[in-house]
Amino acid sequence: MTTLDTDVVVIGAGPVGLTLANLIGVRGHRATVLETRHELIDYPRGVGLDDESIRTLCTAGLWQQIQPYTVPHHVVRLVNGEGRVLATNDPKSQEFGYPRKHGFIQPLVDKELAAGLDRFPGTTLRFGHRVVGLEDRGDHVAVTAEQLGAGGDVTGTLTLTARYAVGCEGGSSFTRKWMGVQFEGKSPSTRWVVVDVDNDPIGTPSVYLGADPRRPYVSIGLPQGIRRWEFMLHDDEPTELVDDPAFMHSLLQRHVPDPAALTIINQRTFTHHGRVAADFRKGRVFIAGDAAHLMPVWLGQGWNSGIRDATNLAWKLTAVLGGDAGDALLDTYTDERRKHASDMIDVNMAAGTVMKMGRLGGRLRDASASALNLVPKWKSYFTELRFKPMPRYASGVVVDQATLTPGRAEAGFKRGRLAPFTDSAGELSPVGLQFIQPRVNTSSATDVLLDEVTGDWWTLATWGTDPTAFLSPADLELIHRHRITLVSFMPETQRAWAEKRYADSPAPVTVVGDHTGALKDWFDVRACGLVVLRPDRFVAAACLTQQAPKALAAVVTAGSLVKEGGRR
Missing domain, CATH: 3.30.9.10 (D-Amino Acid Oxidase, subunit A, domain 2)
Structure with a gap:
């Protein structure tokens, strides 16, 4: 068996590459980051940080270090040439645990991301290394880089071997060009x-x-x-x-x-650019961030979209590296991330059109905005940031809620797709969406964010019941093998009862007290009593509690998870 220099070579020490390397390190694997420059970029670029990205930074163990370089709850106002406010974007929701929008200083955040790599033995950041060659050798990759002196002269070459390589080197990505994929879209001349x-x-x-x-x-x-x-x-x-x-x-x-x-x-x-690569993977080589997609800056989503890529790819790479999943899991990266990146580009391009209207178009826009602000429903569409497409994965590591078919998930339940087993106040499935993060209580912690309880890997959670109730010994063995945390969400008033009741369950169950009522509200309008959450906190499956075995089996198939052996 070939001895490899590292597990993953990350090309580019921007925020996406550094975040990816930290997430790989947090989960116990090695990464080597190669950067052409001799130091991190020292001028500000991205200035908007959203709540989804903060969840990722928490997973990486770096939010406390980064938080001092942010200002929470950025309010955005669209004003016309006379200074009149046409629309206000002031979302109050904190469904993922943090204010929706933050301002931040990217060079200082990047420094903390780079410093975070020092925590992990075998993970390194090498400046002055310009990647000039990639070779996919079937069971591993070889990455060749020129070593650059302070003046930019080539002083030597280095070839590293790894299981995988990920290009995070920006819009002019060498990796994307090596892959030979189209970079679809347009670049306005503005x-x-x-x-x-x-x-x-x-x-x-x-x-x-x-x-x-x-x-x-x-x-x-x-x-x-x-x-x-x-x-x-x-x-x-x-x-x-x-x-x-x-x-x-x-x-x-x-x-x-x-x-x-x-x-x-x-x-x-x-x-400004609006482009997306036709594919984010070729064999053992991937692209992420600006290497995979470029978008205008209007909604502050360029930085955040890249962090979403790193979040999605990191858990899948580490699952395969750890023997928990087969290689097919990595094919879901493009399936899940490309469409959302493309949707974000479209919204940003539309926002740019609104911004750049001439005098006649501007007058029509201003009149329309005034009319829309008179209708609370449309006003809240802008105020609450509802025009921003939230990531929803319709294919990939998801299970259709009505049929429990792995790999694809319909968004709704038209024509009674769930009948006759349930009545529901809602017609939309939560599968493929990110799960909420309220503050909760447990026997050992009070008023903490949910992610601190569930951890950064798989979770199977039920509302008001024992999550092991309908699981067979084989199911429990699978849960043990894949380190799936079993959780019971309870009204805080019932937490003590549940802790006593479930103490003798056939597998450890963490009882979570819903003292804010947010979890009850979430389940109250959805046709499910059980969810399976992925390591990136997206809902992989949702079902009735009695359907737990079938849902779990479908998740195993959708995620190419190993059924026997693997790391415990």
Whole structure:
């Protein structure tokens, strides 16, 4: 058997590559990160961090280190050229345990992600290594990199062997080009100049999207007193114009009293892109983040979409590396992530169109916004961020709720697909969606987030009952083999009773007290009493409690999980 240098070679030390390497390390495997630069990028890029990403950072054990570089609950206001608010995005929900939107400083967050790798023996970050070759050898990969001196000269070469390689090196990805997949979509010619200043001269804490027909702009309050502006450049304005202080002053003078007094810490020009790769996998090689998809910045989802990729791919890689699942599990990565990335690109492109409307279109937009704000349902559509497509996996490691068929999951129950076994206040299935994270109580912890109780691997949970009640000895052996945490959600008033009652269950059961009522509310409007949660906290299966054996077997099939042997 070939002795390999590492388990996974990660190409690129951006946030996606670093997050992926941390998640691999947390679950006990080795990663080597190769980065062309000699240090991390030191200028801000992404500025929006959402609650889904924070769950991932918690799994990686790094949220406490990263939290000081964030500001919670970013409110976004779309304003017209007169400064009138057309729509406000102010989501109050914390269904995943944290405020929906945060501002953050990416270079400082990236530093914590890089420092986190030091926790794991066998995991390394190598700067000054430019990948120039990939070879899939069937049972492993070989990655060749040029070693670069401080001046960029090539001082040698290095070849690393690993089970898998993942390209996270951005939009010009060498890995994606090696894979030979199409990069579908378009890149509008519109250019933008971004300016970050110290000692915020405005001081307002949130975000303004300026849909000004004269020149669209963005104004963002960030942590540590930083203010970001982004201004659209017109087609007749050469990019070199941004190097003229007088021109930059003309952009800023409508926003601050004295542009000359600003302390500029970053100024760059960029073009928005909307592209997605046709496939995220070729054999033992994968792509993630900007290497797999590029999207405009309007909804702050470029950074977060890349973290979703890392979250999805990390648990699947580690399951295969640990002998818990077969290679077919890795095929579900493209199935699950590509569609959502494509949907996010479409929404971002539409938001850009709204931002860049001319005078006539702007007047129509403003009138429409005023009318929509009079209707509470439509107003909340923007306020609560409902236009943002939440990830829902219709194929992959999912089980259809009505038929318990593995691999695909319909979203709803039209024409009574669940009859005659249940009545339900809701017609939508939770399968393929991320499970909520309220605060809960247990016998050993009070008012903690649910993920702290269930852990970062598989969970089988029921509402109000013993999750082992309908499981056979073979089912329990499977649960033991795959380290599936058994959980019983209970009203807090019944927690003590359940802890005593389930103490003699044939497998350990964690009783969770629902002291906020959030879990009861969740089950109350869904036609299920049992859920199987994946390591990334998405619902793999939902069913009636008596259907537990069949649902569990379907999850095993959908996830290509081993039925015998494997790591305990």
